Amino acid sequence: xxxxxxxxxxxxxxxxxxxxTLSASGCxxxxxxxxxxxxxxGDEKLTISFGxxxxxxxxxxxxxxxxxxxxxxxIEWDFNYIEWASWDEMMRVWINSGxxxxxxxxxxNYTDAENYSKQGLLYKFPDDxxxxxxxxxxxxxxxxxxxxxxxxxxxxxxxxxPTYVYHAQTDPIVNQIGVIGIRKDWAEAVGFEIxxxxxxxxxxxxxxxxxxxDPGNLGSSLIPICFDxxxxxxxxxxxxxxxxxxxxxxYKDENGEYQxxxxxxxxxxTLKIYQQAYREGLLDPxxxxxxxxxxxKFYINGTVAVYHMGGVAEFRQTxxxxxxxxxxxxxxxxxxxxxxxxxxxxxxNIILGSNYWSSLIFSPxxxxxxxxxxxxxxxWTCTEEGxxxxxxxxxxxxxxxxxxxxxxxxxxxxxxxxxxxxxxxxVYILEDDFAVVNPSIKEEYRNRMNGLAQLKLDHGEGKxxxxxxxxxxxxxxxxxxxxxxxxxxxxxxxxxEGDLETNWNSWVEDKMPLVxxxxxxxxxxx
Amino acid sequence: xxxxxxxxxxxxxxxIILLPGLVWFxxxxxxxxxxxxxxxxxxxxxxxxxxxxxxxFENFRDLFHDPAFMESVWxxxxxxxxxxxxTFPVPVVLxxxxxxxxxxxxxxxxxxxxTFPNFLSWVITSGIIINILSNTGxxxxxxxxxxxxxxxxxxxxxxxxxxxxxxxxxxxxxxxxIIYMASITGIDAEQYEAAQLxxxxxxxxxxxxxxxxIASTIMVMFILAAGNLMTSSFDQVFNLSxxxxxxxxxxxxxxxxxxxxxxxxxxxxxTAASLFRSVLNMxxxxxxxxxxxxxxxxxxxxxxxGGKHEKQKA
Numbered sequence: 001x002x003x004x005x006x007x008x009x010x011x012x013x014x015x016x017x018x019x020x021t022l023s024a025s026g027c028x029x030x031x032x033x034x035x036x037x038x039x040x041x042g043d044e045k046l047t048i049s050f051g052x053x054x055x056x057x058x059x060x061x062x063x064x065x066x067x068x069x070x071x072x073x074x075i076e077w078d079f080n081y082i083e084w085a086s087w088d089e090m091m092r093v094w095i096n097s098g099x100x101x102x103x104x105x106x107x108x109n110y111t112d113a114e115n116y117s118k119q120g121l122l123y124k125f126p127d128d129x130x131x132x133x134x135x136x137x138x139x140x141x142x143x144x145x146x147x148x149x150x151x152x153x154x155x156x157x158x159x160x161x162p163t164y165v166y167h168a169q170t171d172p173i174v175n176q177i178g179v180i181g182i183r184k185d186w187a188e189a190v191g192f193e194i195x196x197x198x199x200x201x202x203x204x205x206x207x208x209x210x211x212x213x214d215p216g217n218l219g220s221s222l223i224p225i226c227f228d229x230x231x232x233x234x235x236x237x238x239x240x241x242x243x244x245x246x247x248x249x250x251y252k253d254e255n256g257e258y259q260x261x262x263x264x265x266x267x268x269x270t271l272k273i274y275q276q277a278y279r280e281g282l283l284d285p286x287x288x289x290x291x292x293x294x295x296x297k298f299y300i301n302g303t304v305a306v307y308h309m310g311g312v313a314e315f316r317q318t319x320x321x322x323x324x325x326x327x328x329x330x331x332x333x334x335x336x337x338x339x340x341x342x343x344x345x346x347x348x349n350i351i352l353g354s355n356y357w358s359s360l361i362f363s364p365x366x367x368x369x370x371x372x373x374x375x376x377x378x379x380w381t382c383t384e385e386g387x388x389x390x391x392x393x394x395x396x397x398x399x400x401x402x403x404x405x406x407x408x409x410x411x412x413x414x415x416x417x418x419x420x421x422x423x424x425x426x427v428y429i430l431e432d433d434f435a436v437v438n439p440s441i442k443e444e445y446r447n448r449m450n451g452l453a454q455l456k457l458d459h460g461e462g463k464x465x466x467x468x469x470x471x472x473x474x475x476x477x478x479x480x481x482x483x484x485x486x487x488x489x490x491x492x493x494x495x496x497e498g499d500l501e502t503n504w505n506s507w508v509e510d511k512m513p514l515v516x517x518x519x520x521x522x523x524x525x526x
Numbered sequence: 527x528x529x530x531x532x533x534x535x536x537x538x539x540x541x542i543i544l545l546p547g548l549v550w551f552x553x554x555x556x557x558x559x560x561x562x563x564x565x566x567x568x569x570x571x572x573x574x575x576x577x578x579x580x581x582x583f584e585n586f587r588d589l590f591h592d593p594a595f596m597e598s599v600w601x602x603x604x605x606x607x608x609x610x611x612x613t614f615p616v617p618v619v620l621x622x623x624x625x626x627x628x629x630x631x632x633x634x635x636x637x638x639x640x641t642f643p644n645f646l647s648w649v650i651t652s653g654i655i656i657n658i659l660s661n662t663g664x665x666x667x668x669x670x671x672x673x674x675x676x677x678x679x680x681x682x683x684x685x686x687x688x689x690x691x692x693x694x695x696x697x698x699x700x701x702x703x704i705i706y707m708a709s710i711t712g713i714d715a716e717q718y719e720a721a722q723l724x725x726x727x728x729x730x731x732x733x734x735x736x737x738x739x740i741a742s743t744i745m746v747m748f749i750l751a752a753g754n755l756m757t758s759s760f761d762q763v764f765n766l767s768x769x770x771x772x773x774x775x776x777x778x779x780x781x782x783x784x785x786x787x788x789x790x791x792x793x794x795x796x797t798a799a800s801l802f803r804s805v806l807n808m809x810x811x812x813x814x815x816x817x818x819x820x821x822x823x824x825x826x827x828x829x830x831x832g833g834k835h836e837k838q839k840a
């Protein structure tokens with residue numbers, strides 16, 4: 001009996017050890033060398049891995065819209081959801097470890113793009129790709145930066161996603177930031193004038209009136225102004241000061257010398273307004289905890305008087321649908337959109353010079369079949385037919401032609417997003433382009449947003465910052481080290497105790513060693 | 527060598543059980559150390575870690591040139607020394623108190639209650655803390671109901687560090703107490719019986735029997751904690767910090783995270799920062815071990831000359 005027990009103990013120990021060894025070695029073993037991508041002939045169903053910022057449920061993938069694309073291009077998606085908050089990290093890890101999906105949406109920056117293309121970490125397009133996929137090439141060329149990158153890198157490695165291709169709100173194109181949404185019913189109740197453009201001070205006055213009179217009877221739930229740190233930067237700081245954000249922080253002054261905008265007195269003046277809004281309790285007391293998703297407090301909770309909407313008609317449509325569904329309110333009665341000006345009544349937010357947002361990149365290990373199949377899909381989505389389906393849904397189900405015009409037949413309280421989830425197949429041209437004419441978005445909203453974009457130009461300074469290509473294409477460690485998150489930096493200054501000017505001076509002083517190094521580099525090079 | 531081979535063969539079952547652990551250590555702890563050479567290279571992903579060109583101490587030169595780096599080093603040290611002083615004694619006290627509980631069932635329930643938070647991730651724990659302490663949270667709700675103004679807990683740099691300590695205690699004290707309780711279990715019961723006969727009170731027994739008996743465990747845990755003085759709980763700091771507290775929260779791990787992922791990719795630079803942290807941690811660990819031995823306690827590897835002493839005894 002004793003011997004049996006001893007033998008059993010040994011057997012169990014050996015078994016356990018073997019199991020642990022196997023599991024440990026299993027961890028270090030390689031995975032499927034194909035990385036989930038099958039290869040095959042043109043008629044074969046291909047599995048395409050795709051990294052994108054949207055998440056779809058199984059149910060949504062099974063809907064008619066997504067099925068349409070899978071059937072049309074004979075593909076199956078191996079979908080990799082990337083969380084917005086970890087987008088940059090995730091992509092850096094994927095790219096550097098060789099785990100990039102076949103195609104991904106990447107937050108382009110020049111330094112990384114140059115390094116990655118030099119190191120062969122991105123797929124290089126065949127030289128004749130523009131002839132083979134002419135619609136995609138046409139959309140690609142809508143962003144002038146694409147052509148410049150191609151020249152710099154000696155081929156196509158990155159496809160910047162164009163904002164506008166067929167349609168544009170204005171000429172020249174203005175960026176979409178700087179449009180706020182306010183509660184019209186509350187403005188009327190407190191006797192605040194409804195206008196198309198407000199200065200920052202006027203908006204603070206409105207918030208003050210709402211706080212005092214509480215026309216919505218919300219008590220302590222009322223948030224007069226709901227901006228996250230990024231939107232607070234746009235609305236309080238950049239509205240008044242041109243060189244306060246990452247895109248324009250380093251600029252050439254009239255003497256041709258590079259300067260650092262955030263150290264300018266004009267930024268301090270705007271920060272004083274920002275802090276006044278915070279200390280008076282006009283701004284959400286915990287604005288530093290908010291992110292862009294918290295703007296739904298305006299149209300889902302109904303507790304906000306002012307928020308940053310953005311100048312896209314689809315955003316306005318979302319407000320309409322959500323208010324109807326959540327608050328039982330007709331947004332046309334209670335919401336007003338306007339542009340936000342500096343206190344000098346000028347629009348200072350920058351011009352969108354390069355007409356793109358984010359980019360598409362491909363894995364250097366992608367099979368030829370997969371690349372061609374994705375490019376077929378991209379090319380088709382860039383046609384007018386493709387754009388219509390991407391943005392309006394399935395013909396006969398979501399829309400139909402009436403008198404030669406495409407007309408939405410979706411029920412009023414339903415959106416394509418509710419029905420299908422994110423339409424990730426619309427992978428290249430941004431939906432902003434079609435939103436200018438999209439019949440499934442109320443015409444009044446489209447016209448309104450186009451009108452506000454024009455108003456930005458009308459209130460412009462007459463002279464807009466052009467992209468400084470020298471700086472855009474400059475690559476150095478000194479540059480990397482001054483990529484500050486200004487939204488967070490300013491928010492931190494605002495909530496700090498003590499005198500703002502003293503805190504700002506010490507902040508500038510802290511940053512200066514790194515900033516000066518970069519300024520010296522720029523001034524000695526260009 | 528032959529003797530060693532014989533010894534291994536004799537205890538082969540034990541060594542086989544040890545094998546997976548050794549494999550794990552080799553694969554996951556020692557092999558990645560090769561990557562530390564990146565600190566002296568300019569990383570090029572297509573050339574890999576081994577093929578990337580050497581740049582000497584260039585990454586370290588740039589690192590020390592960044593004022594944010596040294597600030598994060600001092601901040602990490604300050605926070606962690608404070609943490610050691612504030613949080614380290616709590617599990618010891620907790621274990622002593624558990625040991626004094628006479629109702630075993632009640633003691634088990636309390637142990638479970640105190641240990642449970644350890645199994646929650648920092649993402650969840652931080653979510654709970656943020657909900658409780660936010661402007662519209664439980665604590666401020668009570669304050670306001672009592673007629674006081676709401677307190678800005680989450681946006682205050684002054685409150686950030688106390689919040690780190692308190693949340694650390696709430697999450698880990700119960701779990702850490704288990705080690706001391708295990709040590710207490712090993713104390714010879716006859717010592718307590720003899721003390722009782724001598725008329726010692728419970729506090730005296732705790733003071734003169736329990737505490738000295740677990741002193742070596744406390745010392746080992748202290749040395750291990752001192753060896754981590756340059757390492758912060760990244761998950762905790764990352765999840766509890768926000769734009770308002772970013773300055774107070776930029777400890778070395780957060781700095782490394784920021785330079786690795788939030789500006790352009792520069793793995794060599796961030797590896798240099800990591801290597802610097804590891805070297806400092808090792809120095810602190812050895813210093814604490816040396817200090818413990820100088821004070822007459824046992825170090826990580828036993829008292830100086832302990833082996834010889836035991837041999838003589840044998």
